[in-house]
Amino acid sequence: MTRDESAAIDAFERLGLTSYEAKVFIALQQLGSGTARDVARTTDVPRSQVYSVAESLEKRGLLAVQQASPIRYRPVSIDEAQTTLRNRFEREQERAFDYVEQVKRDSVEEETQEDIWTIRGRERVDDRVVDLVSNAEDRVLFGTRLPDLVTPALGEALENRAAAGVAVTVVSRDDGVRDRLGSLEGVTADLPPTNREDDERSGRILIVDDDGILLSVVDDSGGETAIWSSGSLFASVLIQLIEASDELR
Amino acid sequence: MTRDESAAIDAFERLGLTSYEAKVFIALQQLGSGTARDVARTTDVPRSQVYSVAESLEKRGLLAVQQASPIRYRPVSIDEAQTTLRNRFEREQERAFDYVEQVKRDSVEEETQEDIWTIRGRERVDDRVVDLVSNAEDRVLFGTRLPDLVTPALGEALENRAAAGVAVTVVSRDDGVRDRLGSLEGVTADLPPTNREDDERSGRILIVDDDGILLSVVDDSGGETAIWSSGSLFASVLIQLIEASDELR
DNA sequence: ATGCTGTTGTTATGATCCTACAAACGCCAC
DNA sequence: GTGGCGTTTGTAGGATCATAACAACAGCAT
Numbered sequence A, B: 001m002t003r004d005e006s007a008a009i010d011a012f013e014r015l016g017l018t019s020y021e022a023k024v025f026i027a028l029q030q031l032g033s034g035t036a037r038d039v040a041r042t043t044d045v046p047r048s049q050v051y052s053v054a055e056s057l058e059k060r061g062l063l064a065v066q067q068a069s070p071i072r073y074r075p076v077s078i079d080e081a082q083t084t085l086r087n088r089f090e091r092e093q094e095r096a097f098d099y100v101e102q103v104k105r106d107s108v109e110e111e112t113q114e115d116i117w118t119i120r121g122r123e124r125v126d127d128r129v130v131d132l133v134s135n136a137e138d139r140v141l142f143g144t145r146l147p148d149l150v151t152p153a154l155g156e157a158l159e160n161r162a163a164a165g166v167a168v169t170v171v172s173r174d175d176g177v178r179d180r181l182g183s184l185e186g187v188t189a190d191l192p193p194t195n196r197e198d199d200e201r202s203g204r205i206l207i208v209d210d211d212g213i214l215l216s217v218v219d220d221s222g223g224e225t226a227i228w229s230s231g232s233l234f235a236s237v238l239i240q241l242i243e244a245s246d247e248l249r
Numbered sequence C: 001a002t003g004c005t006g007t008t009g010t011t012a013t014g015a016t017c018c019t020a021c022a023a024a025c026g027c028c029a030c
Numbered sequence D: 001g002t003g004g005c006g007t008t009t010g011t012a013g014g015a016t017c018a019t020a021a022c023a024a025c026a027g028c029a030t
Helices: A003-014 A019-031 A036-042 A047-059 A078-103 A122-134 A152-163 A175-182 A233-247 B003-014 B019-031 B036-042 B047-059 B078-103 B122-134 B152-163 B175-182 B233-247
Strands: A063-066 A072-075 A117-120 A139-144 A167-171 A187-190 A202-208 A212-218 A224-230 B063-066 B072-075 B117-120 B139-144 B167-171 B187-190 B202-208 B212-218 B224-230
Touching: A003 A019, A003 B078, A019 A036, A019 A047, A019 A072, A019 B078, A036 A047, A047 A063, A078 B003, A078 B019, A078 B078, A078 B122, A117 A122, A122 A139, A122 A152, A122 A202, A122 A212, A122 A224, A122 B078, A139 A152, A152 A167, A152 A175, A152 A187, A167 A175, A175 A187, A202 A224, A202 A233, A212 A233, A224 A233, B003 B019, B019 B036, B019 B047, B019 B072, B036 B047, B047 B063, B117 B122, B122 B139, B122 B152, B122 B202, B122 B212, B122 B224, B139 B152, B152 B167, B152 B175, B152 B187, B167 B175, B175 B187, B202 B224, B202 B233, B212 B233, B224 B233
Parallel strands: A139 A167, A167 A187, B139 B167, B167 B187
Antiparallel strands: A063 A072, A063 B117, A117 A224, A117 B063, A139 A202, A202 A212, A212 A224, B063 B072, B117 B224, B139 B202, B202 B212, B212 B224
């Protein structure tokens, strides 16, 4: 079994198939169609198991069964299989989240707990940044040395807020970052205060109004970890501290 | 535990979460945020299990962890959670099918085996019908008594083929069906031959060129089962038999 | 027809892994 | 100590994996 095949089987498993189901499906795509014996020959799935596995795959809509002797199996087209799986996913997701939305606490009023949260992983930090920016009402300040941390979604969110009258400022030592974001309508791009030391491991900084802040760091292996707080006294104080140090320049 | 909640948990499980993970996630959406004890109180998940389960959820990007004592957990927004799960799904599906496409047999030339295939389930029959229609080069004949079996995708496929010069004919006793499909550009709608008995359990019939055929039946509980064949001698003969009987009228 | 051989489809039986569930433990604040 | 917190360890159950045995059947030589 090749490395690629193992990876594909793992992926199928994460999509909800068993390892046998994945192997049989892949084998049938290779074969075009075949009997239980054909499948068993090209995989390490015991022949006696192929029947029940194929039956299960048929129920999922991934293959068709030919009533004959010997029974022949035929996979659906790749497009059809993808569509079937995607529809199933969307249906399940809808079911799951419909209920969650029903019971979700009415947390309309922002929680003013003294909470500071930790997020690990670049994409999740991306999401949180966009989320915080989208709630800005007065001003937004965003800074990073790393061009990789400027995503299209962030650009859209910043432009959107700027259009809504929010003062949007981007700060970076990196020319590319300033050019990219500064060219957006209503967004101001600046160099950072000269007195600020640029720690090698600093990731990004985001300040929203006077009560939302996010700071991230990048570790040696490139992983990003962020802390953030919104609507808390902690956030306000931290913001004041950071901005007070800038006044000294 | 309510029926709705069980259904939601089942749905989450089919999305790849464990039952505990689903319960903790739902509970945190209800609570807004909370400690392990809070979660354990509102669910039947043992407190000692909440920690590891929450850690697993954090890795999936479904909640954030507050480093404090006691540890507090906070779910990501519902939108964010859905997006995260959807991205994960698309990524896995891409991985899985990339490999399958690589190794898929080059079955460019249609297999001319004497194969007749069985398909169960209305949606799968829908898919197969559209697939067969899309391969028509000369003519298409489609018939059904049941308006439910006429899907938008079918309409598009028929119209598309008609535009490509294929002779498309729709046959039905049902006025609605004839109206719907007959109004499409290039599609002819007719009543069925009068000598044909309309079995109560017949579903649809599709004839493509002179070598593709699909017949379906609807059982007592509304389930549809179809047989089809394409490019086989069997298909040609069956088509001739069916059409010969029409000539007698 | 009889017996032999190989295949097919079904069923039964361990082995193995993961989840669910429970309980005990060390730690710290008070 | 006492009580709450977070971690670790252990056990039972279920699903999947893997192997084996079985009856039914077709082909074939005797």
